[in-house]
Amino acid sequence: MRAFGSEDFARAFEQVVLAGRWQEEPRYYPRYQSRYEAVLHRFAALAPGEPVDVLEVGGGQLAAMARHLWSDRATVADITDACFPTLAEQGIETFRFNLALDESGGDRRFDVILLSEVIEHLPVPGHVALRRLRAMLRPGGHLICTTPNLYRLRNVVYLALGRPIFDHFDTPGDRGCGHVLEYSAEHLRWQIERAGFADIELELREFAHVPHRRTDRLLMRVGKPLLRVPRFRDNLLATAVAP
Structure with missing residues (x-):
């Protein structure tokens, strides 16, 4: 276990993430700052x-912050190289890896793998991708995974209004997909178990953010009391150990 402080995180987030050039448009990152903090807080505890x-598979911001905060030996794998120049400037190793297609990331082995908001973009059973990651962990290594909760309040409202909650599902290709699949807590746990992980812990979490659409912001305010019920919270935060 290592020290984690919200003030130290906030300074690092500003210096590493907000000052960098990444895949998403710049306004994305401050909107989801609470998720980044929750993941790194859990990482520090493990x-x-x-x-x-x-x-880190996808993104790269979490790995960059782990290097900045604790001098971890960080590596980032992604299906595209959009974030690689920023990561190279910070001395972070990168490689191309398509988690939906590639059987292996090579001979590399890691103590921790971070998979945040990625598994919902993969048009393959979750356990297929997770088994590939398990093979890249040393025995006793940890997986930390976040993904949207299928039963989140936003999806309930979208279904009631007839709005689509998923993007179109296609066979895996050489480009990323939208949200083609989302998991319930029970379904994600099953996928992690099927991939061969042990000591699985899974939480339903609400990471504060402000939706883009005005109607969605109104619905969020109206439905906020329902978030006391874990089932309706936005995100799943799962950890597991490679046996």
Whole structure:
């Protein structure tokens, strides 16, 4: 376990994430700052005090912050190289990896793998991708995964209004997909177990953010009391161990 402070996180987030050039448009990152903080807080609780080998699949911001905060040996894998120049400037190793298609990321082995808001973009069963990641972890290594909750209030409202909640599902290709699949807590746990992980812990979490659409912001305010019920919260936060 290592020290984690909200003030230290906020400074690092400004220096590393907000000042960088990444895949999403710049307004995306401050909107979802609370999710980044929750993931790194959990990472700090699981990781030992000394630096570790950490891989982030997708994004790269979490790995960059782990390097900045704790001097971890960070690596980032992604289906595109959009974030690679920013990561190279920070001395972070990168490689192309299509988690929906590639059987292996090579001979690399890691102590922690971060998979945040990625699994819902993969048009393959979750356990297929997760098994590939398990093979890249050292025995006793940790997976930390976040993904939208299928039963989140936003989806309930969208279904009631006849609005689509998923993007079109297609066979895996060489480009990323939209949200082609979302998981309930029970379904995600099953996928992680099927992939061969142990010591699975899963929480329903609400990461504060402000929706883009005015109508969605209104619905969020009206429905806020329902978020006391875990089933309706926005996100799943799962951790698991490679046996």
